[in-house]
Amino acid sequence: MTPALFRVAARERDTVDTWTLTLEAVDGPGPVIGPGQFMMVYVFGIGEVPISVSGPPGEPGPVVLTVRSVGAVSGAICASEPGAVLGLRGPFGTSWPVAAAAGGDMVVVAGGIGLAPLRPIVLHALANRDAYERVTVVYGARTPEDRLYVDEIERWREKIAVDVTVDAAGTEWGGPVGFVAKLVSRADIRPELATAFVCGPEIMMSTSIDALVARGVAPERVHVSMERHMDCGVGLCGHCQLGPTLICRDGPVYAYPTISRWMEVREL
Amino acid sequence: MEGIESLLAEVPVFAGLGASALETIAGCGKNVHFEAGAVLFREGDAADTFYVVRHGSVAVETFIPARGPMMIETIESGEVIGWSWLFEPYRWHFDARALTVVRATAFDGACLRGKCEADPALGYALMSRFAQVLIERLQWTRLRLLDLYGDGNRS
Secondary structure (H helix, E strand, O other): OOOEEEEEEEEEEOOOOEEEEEEEEOOOOOOOOOOOOEEEEEEOOOEEEEEEEOOOOOOOOOEEEEEEOOOHHHHHHHOOOOOOEEEEEEEEOOOOOHHHHOOOEEEEEEEHHHHHHHHHHHHHHHHOHHHOOOEEEEEEEOOHHHOOOHHHHHHHOOOOEEEEEEOOEEOOOOOOEOOHHHHHHHOOOOHHHEEEEEEOOHHHHHHHHHHHHHOOOOHHHEEEEOOOOOOOOOOOOOOOEEOOEEHHHHOOEEEHHHHHHHHOOOOO | OHHHHHHHHOOHHHOOOOHHHHHHHHOOEEEEEEOOOOEEEOOOOEOOEEEEEEEOEEEEEEEEOOOEEEEEEEEEOOOEEOOHHHOOOOEOOOEEEEOOOEEEEEEEHHHHHHHHHHOHHHHHHHHHHHHHHHHHHHHHHHHHHOOHHHOOOOO
């Protein structure tokens, strides 16, 4: 439960309110992190928040976090200059089951900042391209200016298909404008071979999953990353309870059929 | 006309219509081509046509004073663009501009309205299909109105 010290090695601005930080452990090589896991990030004197890891999975090394500044703590993380020291606990939670897609098609569906927790499996697929047949990323952002990893996505396109849509745009934007679920309904995927990984606002996830299932993707081959308020990160405080499950401990990544009924309960 | 009929059979909005209905609809259509940047229709103009996009991408746009033109939605191959021909006052509510080279089938709205009035079964079948597309777009537009990506703090 005691945070380990990490120093900000690099900070890169993604959008007007989102930054990607690379953090190096002050002592040791850094943790091994599974794709989709999160860290509890402590800004000394301000507070602690859960942040999904957006860097490559599987090897000890720096921790990469893409953080949107929406509050006091996340704002302080984004404002941390290289050399600043933050406290990290983790990694916590379950990982995207990338092995489930091996030998078949991988479909990644992201909405907004939800691309950040999915980036590790995209990086994994790029590094292990032969392990998968088609890899398709479908990404919805608010506007063209709110897109994450813009230059990097162009490099992804050399190896995998990436479809990007935005909710609104000026006429200088040459790409699709529309809700991400529409793009899902039209994406060039093979439903019978697809394993899907979905992350974003819950309504975006449920509508996108509806579109996937309508196309014939088996629900049990759809995986989601859930979000609720988290405090402890280790299943003690209960703040992130969703039905019978604690998201910090049993999630955040779930097979869709195991969590879908609880996503529909408004009181949760 | 036979060429248009076979093209229509592959368009989702017309899926399930019989050969006779497709032949009737095709009688109001002609194939058209737009260069990138060309305007298909402009807000306020008479709405007498709708398009089935067969290839390319079309932007639905509006002009916001002091902000300029904004893209509201894009329509891709296999989709229909243009609904204002269905209802009075038959005026376009938005602009439509080709983002790429566009190949489409243009349908004469008055021609098709006349055929629907003469054949209520065809009219019902068409209206049901158009309503389904409109509802789907309405639902997705409602979700965009929520500005889902504009809030939240976990990354």
